Amino acid sequence: MIIVAVLALGLLLAVVASLRVLKEYERGVAFRLGRLRQPLGPGVRVLLPGLDKLVRVDLRVVTLTIPPQEVITRDNVPARVNAVVLFRVVDPVKSVMSVENHAVATSQIAQTTLRSVVGRADLDTLLAHRADLNEDLAKSIAAMTEPWGVRVEVVEIKDVEIPEAMQRAMAREAEAERERRAKVINARGELQASAQLRDAARTLSESPASLQLRYLQTLLELGADHNSTVVFPLPIDIIGPFLDAFRGGAAPGVNGAAPAARPAERTRDDD
Template identity: 35%
Template sequence: MPGIDKGYQVDLRIKTLDIARQEIITRDNIPITIDTSVFYKVINPEYATTKIENYMRAVMNYTQGALRDVIGNMELDEVLTQREKISREIRKVVDEETREWGIEITQIKIQQIELPENMKRAMAVQAEKEREKRAAIIASEGEYEASKNIAAAAKVLSQTPGAISLRTLQTIQDISQEPSQKIIIFMPGEISNFLKKFE
C-alpha cells in the first residue's frame, strides 16, 4: 500500500519465553539459582511493533528484575513453600510494565529452585532427624497402648480365680514348642514354699 514501507506479521498466540538461570540472594543471605518461564501474548500488535524495539528481550529483562526484587525480600523457607505466591507477584509486576507495549503476561512459572550443596546436606540431615522423631513418637505410642493392654489383662487375671494358673500352663505349652532347653518354672503358690528353704 502507498505510504507503507513494510508490513509485520504478529503472532497472537500465547508463547513461552525461558528466562536464563539466575542467582538471587534471599533476605536471609542464602544464594539460590532459579529457572523461570514466562507465558505471554500480544494483545495489541500495533503497540508491540511501534512502542518497543524488542518486546521479547524487554519481557525477559523485566522478569529477571522482578524476580530479584520479590525473592530478595523473602527468606529461603518462604521461597521454597510459596512458589505460587511468588509467581503471581512477579506476573503482576511484569504485566503492569508490558501492557503499554501491547503485551499481556498470562503466567510466570518457576521451574526449579536450586540450593547450594551445603544447604542441601543440612536440609537432608534435618529431614532425617524429623523422620527419626516421628518414628520415636509412633513407637512410644505403641508401647503406651501395649502397657495399657497389659495392665487391663493383669487386672482381669487378678480378679479371676485360677486364671493365673491357666495362663501359666499356656506359657509352659508355648515354651515346650521351642528347642529343648532346661527351664525351671515355679507355679503360682509354689514360689513362697521354695523361698522358705533358704530361710
C-alpha cells in the same frame, strides 16, 4: 510495442510489490508516510510501495526462558533460580507503539521481578511453596507488561540451585526430623501398650484362675519347642495352696511344737 511491454512489466512488478500476505496468527501494523493506519487482519493486503511500511506482529504464545539469576533469599541463603515465562500479544498496536521490542522488554522485566520476588521469600518457601511464588511473579510481570499490549499467561520457576553445604545441612535436618518422628511414634506405641497391659492386669487380678490358665497356656507354647531349656518361675498363686496343705499336715516339731525333753545328767551322788 517495446515501451508498452516495459510499462506493463513495471506495472505488474509494482502490483506484486504492493501485495502482502498476512497469516491467520499474524496482524499487521501499517504506517503511511509515518502515520499509523488501522491494524490489518489476515489475508492479502495492498500497500503502496515507498509510502507504506508494514510491521508484522505474531499473536501466538511465546516461550521465554529466563537465564539463571543469582539471588539471596530473606534468610540470607544464596541461590541460583531460573524460570520460564509464557506470554502473547493481545494488542498489536500497543506492542508496536508503546515499546521498541516487547519480547526483550518482557524478558528484562521478568528477570528483575524474579530477583525481587525470590529475595522477599525464605528458602523453605522457595522450595516448598513455588505455586505462591509463581502466582506472585505472574501478577507482578503482568502489571508492567499490560500497557504494552502483552498478556502474561504463565510464569513457572524451573530450578533452584543452592550451595552443596546447604544441601548437606538440609539432609541432616531431614534425617533428624525423621528420627524425631520415629521416637514420637515409638513412645506413643509404648504408651498405648502400657495402657493395654494395665487393663489386662486389672482383669486378671479380678480372677486368679484366669492367671493360672494363662500360665498353663504359656507352658504349652514353650513345650512345643523340644530343643530348648526354659527356666520358668512358679507364681505364688499356684503353689500357695500346696504350701498351706503341707504346713497343715506337718509334724508338731516341724510345725513349731516344743522339742522333746533332754535326758537328765548324771550326778556324783548317783555314783
